[in-house]
Amino acid sequence: MATLVIAEHNNAVLGAATLNTVAAAKAIGGDIHVLVAGAGCAAVGEAAAQIEGVSKVLVADDAAYANQLPENVAPLIADQAKNYSHVLASATTNGKNFMPRVAALLDVDQISEIVSVESADTFKRPIYAGNAIATVQSSAPIKVITVRSTGFDAVNATGGSATVEPVSGAGNAGKSAFVSEELAKSDRPELTAAKIVVSGGRGMQNGDNFKYLYSLADKLGAAVGASRAAVDAGFVPNDMQVGQTGKIVAPQLYIAVGISGAIQHLAGMKDSKVIVAINKDEEAPIFQVADYGLVGDLFEIVPELERLV
């Protein structure tokens, strides 16, 4: 029994979520191999070989895999997967994009966004926007799984000494092509990996007012998130959205500012260790999950908070 973990990366740097996914693989037991599919991704392969607990790294270096187009990478992964009992990927937009395609190519069901490993064939995963936790058992010969990184503590990025082996696949399927990418620029920590997250909602009133949150976040070394209302109103770009349809975060501290706390938003942050809510409406549902609530005007509270921390 061995597990293949698909590395999350951008061809230059190994994605942090990979370390949480290796932790899930460790909980399953058996040998852990990592597949790096990309173009010019040798450095990622070297980084993956350093991960604690990984015994082999497979590197598929081909221009066709540069942008992780599922039409190209899914056949490669499915082909490699035949030698494994489990195939795991992080539940990032990449993992969510190609893994179900891998599962269907292997003719097995996929288990999405597991948050715990009960045994080699039994896993827990949230359903209904996190309002219920299902325990599911798989009898599939190859278990295809995506891992919610907030459910597992990252393994050490160093300490391993895996062998690196090149592999190849069918390459370009000729069905799709990458056109362009527009990445939001930010110097703050990545939202899903940050220890502290400061999020704003409709109560911020406009995009300009998010400067209060950026300023507080910089003081705390925090990432800045947003509710769907703030994204839809055009205050901030959509990759900042926290929730069922956005990103799932579980930081040490989550500060919700001007966010009412709809269940779709709570689905993305209610596993945070400590939740602080700042809202002028004392009936707002966010106070039901907040460890510390402060009722008042956020435009007075946030600058004062920044001064005092």
Next chain:
Amino acid sequence: MKVLVAVKRVVDYNVKVRVKADNSGVDLANVKMSMNPFCEIAVEEAVRLKEKGVASEIVVVSIGPTAAQEQLRTALALGADRAILVESNEELNSLAVAKLLKAVVDKEQPQLIILGKQAIDSDNNQTGQMLGALTGYPQGTFASKVEVAGDKLNVTREIDGGLQTVALNLPAIVTTDLRLNEPRYASLPNIMKAKKKPLETATPDALGVSTTSTVKTLKVEAPAARSAGVKVKSVAELVEKLKNEAKVI
């Protein structure tokens, strides 16, 4: 071009669901059901493509119980031309649904298939991608913009760091993200007209598809409840508690 849209009947997104006392599942008796919000966006996109003269016919398909006819009628009232219901009272996994959709695709031969990115009940986010593998068609998942350009489809996708645009050969599969569009409401005259639009039914057996699954749900529990918090009176008190009590800053 012919467009196929898949819709799912799910518990309404505003309902706070309860786990059954015997942990066998979520209690759906007497709970309001609706069309999955991402599926509404899929229907809307198809209707807009028809209004632009790109789509010639919209076929809407649902897989589920007889009651899913309600959601198909809603889609017809929003502008779909005809509907297909694959009746099944079992709770089907994504792979089974994708196989059933593949059978419908084989029969209908659409150029474009639009699905929601995920259903808000199972939160799987799998069906569109699986259908991609089964049909061999390319996929544009988490779409926030869709443009037909000759025999290609340009899809702008919401990815973790921002946006990505891909060009897909038609026929292709698109799964919708929230920002693709804002779905319209069905007007009363259109609801009346939708009652006369054709709705055919099929069964998994008739389509020759086996719906057996390798995954079974052992139990469903309520998530661990958070212990009740406190309201603080001032920012100073908040900072003091975060530093000394919670020790998070």
